[in-house]
Amino acid sequence: MNPQRPAGPGASPRLAGRVSTKVAVCGVFVAANFMAIMDTTIVNVALPAIGHDFGVDLSGLSSVNIGYLVALAVFIPVSGWLTNRFGTRRTVLTALLLFTVASGLCATADSLEALTGYRILQGVGGGLLAPVGMTMMLRAFPVAERLRAQQYVMLPTTVAPALGPVLGGWLVDTASWHWVFLVNLPVGVLALLFGAAALPDFPGPGTPRFDALGFVLAGGGLAAVLYALTTAPDRGWGNGGTLGPLAGGVASLAVMVVWELRSRHPLIELRVAKDQLFRTTQVVLLPTGAAFMGVLYLYPQFLQTGLGYGALHSGLATFPEALGMLTASQIVPRVHDRLGPRLLMVVGGIGAALIISVLATLMTTPHPLALYPSMYLLGTSVGLLFASAQNAAFVTIPPSRTADATTLLNMQRQTAGAFGVALAGTLTASLARPTGATGAYPTAFLALAGLCLGASLLALRISDRRVREAYEADAPASSSAKASRLGRNVER
Incomplete structure (x- = not known):
């Protein structure tokens, strides 16, 4: 595959000669990652206002972030298989659509249960965006040009975590907590339209079949470990609610390593x-x-x-x-x-x-x-x-x-x-x-x-x-x- 071709399979003929592969990939990657990364910090500022509206104290709002985190953890391991199976273009556009739609749904939530469910859907999209976007960047840019590309690629990973609390605090103070989710919509829609029109495809080597056991072991193990680490400061490391998921998650990941190294068609190529x-x-x-x-x-x-x-x-x-x-x-x-x-x-x-x-x-x-x-x-x-x-x-x-x-x-x-x-x-x-x-x-x-x-x-x-x-x-x-x-x- 020539990484410098102006467009790949699936790109719109109208924009094929006007937008280079590298510009298209950088634009979608930066927009998608910016939303996904900022979402991990912007919501924290809005939790008191959300709790006030739903009549729930702060300790009861943990499911809003934990649901997102667990979904994120479950779908990161499957991102590589989806990319190799369906190509980068289809996978990243689907993830963008999921994340954008889920953001709009979060803003309409009228209960804690509904908001948690929509945040889980957001986590599914977010878990795919970063790894698939990074794969696109690596395939679009040759080795000697990647450092130059990082001048733009580092924008979401550097600015988004710090901007989240600032923007979230301003939106909550001047409007309402709903806007910490609505702010994703214009970015997501523009990224989807631009990506659908100009984004090339970088197909992977293909995958014969889905490794269901590897998915359960990897996704479940990572989710359990992250859940334990997230709740440990509040519950304590000696609490059964921390030790149980942590031990189970580590064991699951250990079994996953053994299984994936022996599998003919691993979900994650650990080699x-x-x-x-x-x-x-x-x-x-x-x-x-x-x-x-x-x-x-x-x-x-x-x-x-x-x-x-x-x-x-x-x-x-x-x-x-x-x-x-x-x-x-x-x-x-x-x-x-x-x-x-x-x-x-x-x-x-x-x-x-x-x-x-x-x-x-x-x-x-x-x-x-x-x-x-x-x-x-x-x-x-x-x-x-x-x-x-x-x-x-x-x-x-x-x-x-x-x-x-x-x-x-x-x-x-x-x-x-x-x-x-x-x-x-x-x-x-x-x-x-x-x-x-x-x-x-x-x-x-x-x-x-x-x-x-x-x-x-x-x-x-x-x-x-x-x-x-x-x-x-x-x-x-x-x-x-x-x-x-x-x-x-x-x-x-």
Whole structure:
């Protein structure tokens, strides 16, 4: 398949010559991921208003987020099979339609039960959007051009989590909680129309049959683990409601690994993890993702409980993190060839650890003006690591296996985020009893800093030589000089 052709099977003849493959893929990917990622944070701000309308206290609203999370977890493992079976175009448009329709239904919900059901439908679409969208990007862009593409691709993953609380707080304050769902409709409809008219198809290698047992083991196991991690801070790790799902989920995933490695037609081709570069980057991204999501969970809480910020103000104070990650997405393509991914990842991990440690210090003696640049620098450091690691993860993965690789990456990403929030919440809750709520935050932040430091040490195992060789083997002639420069300047 030629990744630079202007249009693929299924693209509208009217737009085939006007919209390039790369523009079409980037446009749909950014819009779809922006909605799906922002939805994980924007709803949290609206929960008090939802509870007030439905006559339910906050503790009873957990099903709104847990239903979404569980559906997300169940359908991430099946995304690779659907992509290989039906192609990227049909799969991503179906997921977009599900997510957009479910968003409209959520806004019309007149009971907690209805809202939970519609959120589950949203989770089905959201679970497919990220991995399928990433597969499209990997197949549309050759190895040498992916870092440039990340300048646009990182927009949803960096801005959406930070924008969610800000936009959600403003919509709830000025309109109603229904608008945190209605805001998805114009984005979803435009993405669907544009995608239906211009999006090419990247068919996979095909799949002989559906691995039903693998689906149950993978989807059920991941859902159980994420459910346990999500509820652990409130219930406690020794509670049966936490230990049962956690043990069952881990056991299910362990059996899934054995089954998938022996199956003739696995749902997820786990052998893709035999690739040393892909495997190592996932090990690096796991603690980094956990620390990052842990900070995003605790930081607004500290601003509200420690400094008395409102929900909207705390969201605005968190937003510099997104600007820092956007800055990093512009820096990495310019210095990657000269420095190599390993150094960028190590520097990013160490920088994140130092900044989180500074935030821990600032929490004992708060200086509000120092918090904003600290969050910006944290976003920049994490962005250096994320952009370099995500690019390196796929440079040695063949196109036929990209759907399987993106499925594993998104399973890792969801687990890392849930673990980071669970760790941060547990530490804060346990330490708040002897020290008070505010005094618990510095220790929790130092633990998250330790995760980033560990990630930087793990990044030392990244092979710049493997990345250079992949560039030289895959880069088009126009980029051969860049690949050679990487080879001359990076001697590993």
